[in-house]
Amino acid sequence: MNYYFKDKRFKTRAWTFIVYPDSAPDNWRDILDDLHIPWCESPLHDKDQNPTGEQKKSHWHVLLYADGPKSFDNVTKLIEDLNCPEVRPCNSIVGLVRYFAHLDNPEKYQYDKDYIIGHAGFDVDSYLAMRPGEEMEQIATMMDFVVNNCILEYFDLVMYARQYRQHDWFPLLAKSYSYFMKEFISSYRRSVEADAAERK
Numbered sequence: 001m002n003y004y005f006k007d008k009r010f011k012t013r014a015w016t017f018i019v020y021p022d023s024a025p026d027n028w029r030d031i032l033d034d035l036h037i038p039w040c041e042s043p044l045h046d047k048d049q050n051p052t053g054e055q056k057k058s059h060w061h062v063l064l065y066a067d068g069p070k071s072f073d074n075v076t077k078l079i080e081d082l083n084c085p086e087v088r089p090c091n092s093i094v095g096l097v098r099y100f101a102h103l104d105n106p107e108k109y110q111y112d113k114d115y116i117i118g119h120a121g122f123d124v125d126s127y128l129a130m131r132p133g134e135e136m137e138q139i140a141t142m143m144d145f146v147v148n149n150c151i152l153e154y155f156d157l158v159m160y161a162r163q164y165r166q167h168d169w170f171p172l173l174a175k176s177y178s179y180f181m182k183e184f185i186s187s188y189r190r191s192v193e194a195d196a197a198e199r200k
Contacts, residue, residue, distance in 0.1 A: 005089045011069035014090035019060045023083045029119070031081055032062070038122035039064045042100035043115035048108070061100055063090055065122060097127040113167050128167055138168050139177055143184060152189040154182045 004010060019028055021044070032039050042061040049055055064075065064087075075087045090096050098104055101113040118124040142157070151157050161169035173181060 006072045008071055008073065010089075011071050011074075012089045013066045013069055014093055014096075015064045015066075015070065015075045015087045016090045016096055017062055017064075017079065017082075017084050017087040019062055019082055019084050021058055021060075025081065025083070028082050032064070032079070033119055035064075035078055036120055037064055037066050037078075038118070038120045040097060040100070040116065040118050040122045040124060043111040043113075045111065047111075061096070063093065063096055063122075065090075065093065094127050097124065103128075125167065125171070129171075135172060135176070138172060139180070142169055142172075142181065146181075146185055146188060150192065151185060152192065154185050157181065157185065 005012075019041075025031070029041070040063045044058060044060055045056070046058040047055070048059075064079075070078075072087065079087065095104075097116060100116045101111040102108040103110075103113065113128060116124050116128070142161075145151070146157060151160075158170075158173055161173055
């Protein structure tokens, strides 16, 4: 295997590594916070499986995103107290943050992206921005939610999205699809009212 990233001349801002609950110190997050370098942690991956079907050891994925380029040796020294496997360069921050919840790997267990946590100023939402195809999927899911739960007021949908769907529905409603969903709910409400009137 080519370990090019161990060359002292190789430097990058983004590095990733794995933390195991059974070997890391209890205060491993504090250790990273004390570096004052933006970083991000995945949900605890406790349902991953090997290709053979055996369950993998529980772990967190971590992304460290420094303000300036750092070498393999620099980062290794920074995290030596975490007792984790060696660091690797991160080739795509967007790809890795999305991998934290397996968003682009439907064959793998889907972790809740609300448990992807940014530290020291790392902005998780900016890296979880939906792609156009995903937006349409979320709008379709939102429409089903409105009908299945008989949501008759836009206010109720927005408040639900704000409380429970901050990373997908709420941004769509706040930025792009507010008018569409208002019209859909208004039309649905008229349909419900017309059906009720016919039954009287």
